[in-house]
Amino acid sequence: MIIGIIGLGLIGGSLGLDFKKQGHHVLGISRRESTIQRAISMNVVSQASTNMSLLSTAEVVFICTPLGFIIPTLEQLIAYLPSSCVITDVGSVKTPIVNAISPVWKNFVGGHPMAGSNDSGIEAARTNLFTDKPYVLTPVSTTTASAIAVVENLIGQLGVNIHYCSPEEHDKAVSLISHLPVMVSACLIGTCEKELDAQVHQLAQKFASSGFRDTSRVGGGNPELGVMMAKYNREALLMSLQKYRSNLDELVNLIEREDWISLEQILHSTQQARGKFVKE
Template sequence: MNPSHLLGPVLVLGSGLLGASIGLGLRARGVDVVLSDPSPSAQAVAVDIGAGRALELAEPLNPELVVVAAPPDVSATVVAAALRRYPSAVVVDIASVKFAVLAELRTLVGEDLGLLSRYVGTHPMAGRERSGPVAARGELFNSMPWVLCPSEVSSAHAVKVAHSLAIDLDAVVFRFSPEEHDEAVALVSHLPQIMSSLVASRLAETPAHALSLAGNGLRDVTRIAASDPSLWVQILGANAPKLLEIMQGVRLDLDRLISTLSAPTAPGARLDLAQLMAEGNAGQSRIPGKHGGPPQQYSWLTVLVDDKPGQIAKLLTEIGEIGVNVEDLRLDHSAGLQVGMVELSVLPSKRVNLVQDLTERGWKVIQ
């Protein structure tokens, strides 16, 4: 067990997916975690899975840190109550919007800068399509971004404690202002959710025989459309000003595309379509690559595997024996055969030899 930076105890207010995952991660470091949730059943499940002990059994409590893992629309209220109830504790929230929470908190605490100095807004950029404590994982935040958004009055001690929380959960720490954070997540998180949901909504009344043709492209685009609607109503509403600016740009692009497709053989139409796709290529190429490094182009190949236990593990073991590192992996299934299609991403310099070696070992590689 690696030593923790936090001394504890840590009080987590909210035992859903993120709150329970924080509890599990800190408990794995030996930190004393106390849990509280408005839902007795959610709290009981979180306690049962080992995310912490119940608050009612831990009083009186003098926590080093209070983590508010509440929905965005009540985060400021819960933060303000925690600041008053635990006068020596640092209080952080993990809501996915930061400016609105801070603005409401300022209204709630008035001119009491002493209270505000113990607060730091944070946002762990991690999650799952599933919700609730049963979906919690102590490793949920490993190598994921965790954004610190201190206000201008947050104390150095409060920022240090918030930083320690992220480090103890093996996250990668970034520091943004609340405004910078909301602008960034509107583009990299909230817009993808909206676009995914809009595409998936087109499928609601699609005939089943048409959906039988779906492949990884549709699955990739619509994966996050399975997210919790009630949570996203709050997130999108709280960050509406930043999101609207981006959506207006998307609307202009859609209007442009609709106009072009209305006359696809008109002079310049094909060029405009090519330019639109090229603009997408340029944007995609700017997404950070492996481990957050510079974007890098990889080569893809597809290997057919029998749809039975152990085949993917065997394939990856043999690739390791060959001495090639798999940079990314996707799995699909044939619509008509009992075979899986494993799409592998490798360095371009490794592709030719890997194809040859796998073929010699009896694997069917689709060039």
């Protein structure tokens, strides 16, 4: 199959590597000539260009740009494609994207691979990034069954765990397990950084180890991505932050009252609940 990929960063580059390994012909689009040359040398793509006209023969196109560029990219892209071409994206927010694109392109399927890395750019691309990871598809009532089948078949070749839900359900869920952690983690780092006692601040830097590393990782990630999460998933993220603040206020209240029994009950409950979300 001829597959187009727009945006040759971590996600787009990793898709290219895996699809090429499956024997597909991969066409890559990037704004930078240096990225194109690197993608070719890394065997991420079969051909690449800065010009979207390269995709005129593509049967499926994956839009792997940052969130804010997905809709504008689609608006430029459709001038080069036959109406039979299937388009999907990898954005971490789905409602505004699906609402904008579905009325324009009947063969559009919203998608979100739940995989990533601390690193970014074409240099971070690697094979098997998506293996055994959740990959969410968010078709709506107007999405064609044939388009869903095409995307389903392709991502199935990556060894992903496919899930289906509405764009709205997706955005509420990821606000809890993806976007909220970024904001909470950023607050953790900010709290440490704003310690006014210079000696304590210096000691905290020296003492920070695995616990701080684990809980601060996503807060120390790409600032642009964090802003895009908040901008495009604003309503759901605000609801999640408000729920988090309520839970935090409850802990503050228990500690102020020295209610260690109730605090232990909460911590025991969260200890048991963690396994429902992550498997060690």
